[in-house]
Amino acid sequence: MGRRMRFSAFHIVTLALAAVLGICIWSLWLAVNSDRDNIHPLLNQLIPAGHCACHTAAIFECDSCLRCPAQLPFHDTVSSSSAPPTKNFFDPLEYSYNETQCTTLFPGLFEDPIRAQSFWTARHGIKRTDIDNIKMVDGMARVAIYQGRLYVLRALAKGEDHRRKILGILASIHRALVSAPQLAAILNTEIIFSVEDKLEDVAGLDHPLWVLARKATEESVWLMPDFGFWSWGHIDTQIGPYDEVVKHVEEHELPWEEKENKLVWRGKLSFAPKLRRALLEIARNYAWGDVKEVEWKNKANYLSMDNHCDYRFIAHVEGRSYSASLKYRQACRSVVVIHKLQYIQHHHYLLVSSGPQQNFVQVERDWTDLPHKIQELLDNPIKARTIADNNVDVFRERYLTPAADVCYWRALLQGWTTASPQITETMSDPTNVSNKGIRYESFLLLDPSNMMRFRP
Ligand SMILES: *[C@@H]1O[C@H](CO)[C@@H](O)[C@H](O)[C@H]1NC(C)=O
Ligand SMILES: *[C@@H]1O[C@H](CO)[C@@H](O)[C@H](O)[C@H]1NC(C)=O
Numbered sequence: 001m002g003r004r005m006r007f008s009a010f011h012i013v014t015l016a017l018a019a020v021l022g023i024c025i026w027s028l029w030l031a032v033n034s035d036r037d038n039i040h041p042l043l044n045q046l047i048p049a050g051h052c053a054c055h056t057a058a059i060f061e062c063d064s065c066l067r068c069p070a071q072l073p074f075h076d077t078v079s080s081s082s083a084p085p086t087k088n089f090f091d092p093l094e095y096s097y098n099e100t101q102c103t104t105l106f107p108g109l110f111e112d113p114i115r116a117q118s119f120w121t122a123r124h125g126i127k128r129t130d131i132d133n134i135k136m137v138d139g140m141a142r143v144a145i146y147q148g149r150l151y152v153l154r155a156l157a158k159g160e161d162h163r164r165k166i167l168g169i170l171a172s173i174h175r176a177l178v179s180a181p182q183l184a185a186i187l188n189t190e191i192i193f194s195v196e197d198k199l200e201d202v203a204g205l206d207h208p209l210w211v212l213a214r215k216a217t218e219e220s221v222w223l224m225p226d227f228g229f230w231s232w233g234h235i236d237t238q239i240g241p242y243d244e245v246v247k248h249v250e251e252h253e254l255p256w257e258e259k260e261n262k263l264v265w266r267g268k269l270s271f272a273p274k275l276r277r278a279l280l281e282i283a284r285n286y287a288w289g290d291v292k293e294v295e296w297k298n299k300a301n302y303l304s305m306d307n308h309c310d311y312r313f314i315a316h317v318e319g320r321s322y323s324a325s326l327k328y329r330q331a332c333r334s335v336v337v338i339h340k341l342q343y344i345q346h347h348h349y350l351l352v353s354s355g356p357q358q359n360f361v362q363v364e365r366d367w368t369d370l371p372h373k374i375q376e377l378l379d380n381p382i383k384a385r386t387i388a389d390n391n392v393d394v395f396r397e398r399y400l401t402p403a404a405d406v407c408y409w410r411a412l413l414q415g416w417t418t419a420s421p422q423i424t425e426t427m428s429d430p431t432n433v434s435n436k437g438i439r440y441e442s443f444l445l446l447d448p449s450n451m452m453r454f455r456p
Contacts, residue, residue: 092401093243095179099414102407109399109408111349112223113415116208119219126208126420131192134207139196141166143173144430144437145413148183150174151430153190153437155454161234163451165195167444168227174440175230176409186410187417188427193224197321208420210412213322213343222416223346226324229405242327243402245305249331250396253309256333256385263337263374264311265291266303271319275339275365279315282367288374291315305331312384313337313361313374330395335377335387336360339367346408350399352390359390 090097090105097105120126136142138158144151150173157163180186193210194202199218203209211221231241239245263283269276283289290311292301308314309332316329316336322343329336338360341348353362361377363370377384398404417424430436437456446454 090403092397092403094403095175095406096181097403097407098181099410102411106399106404106407108350109347109404110411110415112344112346113408113412116219116222117415117419120208120419125422126416127422128190128426130208131190131423134192134203134209136192137202138162139165139202140192140194140209141170142190142192143170143440144188144190144427145173145177145186146188146427146430148177148180148186150177150440151437152440152443152454153430153456155443155451157452159452160448162195163448164233165227166451168230168232169193169195169224170440170443171230172225172227172405172409173413176406176413179406180410186413187424189413189417189420189423190427191416195227197319210416212324213345215342216344222412223344224412225346225405225408226327228324228327229400229402232324239305239328242331242400242405245328246331246396246400249306249309252306253333256312256388259312259334260290260310261312261378262288262290263313263315263370264303264308265315265317266294266301266308267317267319267325268296269293272317276317278367279317279339279370282370283315286371286374288313288378308332309334312388313377318343327395327400330391330400333388333392333396335384336391337363337370337373339363339365347395347399350394352394356386357390357394358387359394361387 090101103110131142134140136154136156138156139162141155142153144153150170152170155166157166177183177186191210195212196202197213199205199209199211199214199221205218206220209221210224211218212224212226214221214223228239229242231244232239265279265283267276269280280291280293283291294301294303305328308329311332311334313335314329314332314337316326316338317323318339318341322341322345326336326338326345327347338351340362350359351362352359361373363373377387428436443451443454
């Protein structure tokens with residue numbers, strides 16, 4: 001399978017983890033191969049939740065999470081059913097599924113909040129001083145949730161990009177609150193989040209910060225879904241809410257038979273030159289390669305997001321950090337080809353790189369095995385088609401739906417408040433303290449220039 005292990009000073013620990021991962025995958029392989037749809041419940045019990053080895057690997061690998069026992073950070077109850085629900089089972093646009101429904105519908109989605117909760121619980125919980133110690137810099141906002149209402153206490157945006165991302169995150173939290181089936185169950189709390197690409201740009205390693213992506217070693221942070229699920233658009237690109245993008249793709253996508261039998265990639269090389277140039281260099285030698293740099297000056301080689309779906313194979317490359325474009329590539333009924341990732345986003349736990357559930361193709365970070373992997377897909381179109389179908393079933397139609405998004409946000413909040421009881425205990429009514437904060441609803445009405453450096 002070509003798994004690579006990075007050996008640290010703690011060989012033994014690493015070996016033990018490798019063994020656990022090996023047994024986990026081996027068992028799942030056996031189960032999956034012997035009976036495709038029906039995994040023995042014993043196997044699910046063998047794999048402890050939140051131990052998918054992705055937490056410790058230098059390079060994020062987490063093939064098994066789609067089949068980890070579904071367990072929300074809410075309670076200690078394991079979902080009785082781990083079989084993926086059928087498509088008709090749920091409404092992808094529903095915002096108010098309850099805990100039980102979320103757990104049943106989206107097994108494996110809540111891995112990162114579970115991981116972060118365990119991390120902080122082992123450290124005796126998050127204290128108010130832990131968030132007070134986070135130095136507020138551009139790209140961060142501090143918010144409070146009090147009696148089910150969202151308050152903005154502080155927001156720092158360097159420019160329009162930050163401001164829009166912060167609004168997208170606030171709006172997502174607000175939506176998860178107003179659609180909660182039991183608002184009273186959501187505890188009062190305070191949170192600081194960052195919309196910057198990298199943790200190291202804004203804070204050190206030990207802070208309980210909410211972020212968009214983390215490296216495996218950045219264990220203290222909590223992963224949020226990115227702002228694009230709410231909506232994204234920049235000065236001259238209007239992308240819209242993710243579910244609108246998906247709807248548009250579904251209505252306009254070419255049938256598989258008519259898609260180009262090629263690997264497409266368009267982007268800016270300078271964001272991650274080594275990674276991106278390697279792809280360009282390798283792909284240019286093959287007839288299946290359609291990899292080009294976009295020159296933004298004259299829009300040369302530009303390809304709309306929709307048109308990416310015209311290809312059977314779509315390459316994805318990390319940028320400076322994670323790349324929010326992955327979810328748009330996953331919106332196509334195509335095979336997404338990804339190098340081994342270093343940055344983890346909330347939904348990466350669901351990526352499966354082999355077996356009958358395979359939903360993407362993984363290659364080395366230097367792309368050296370790309371020609372071999374693409375040739376395999378060209379030689380075996382049925383396999384390619386299956387991977388593309390799995391990609392759609394898992395991401396576009398289930399784990400990246402609005403229903404999954406709000407379930408995730410509420411699970412994140414629940415995991416967070418469970419790990420930070422002292423913050424809840426020391427909350428005061430934000431409306432009864434002068435200069436404390438303003439309601440999200442009022443924040444929205446501020447002039448953009450007043451949002452940028454917001455401090456009541
Ligand atoms: C969630 O909703 C389902 C269906 O309405 C219901 O059967 C279940 O008891 C609810 N669970 C909780 C925890 O409220
Ligand atoms: C408001 O705060 C003051 C002191 O800061 C306190 O005495 C009072 O009880 C608070 N009122 C409410 C309704 O919490």
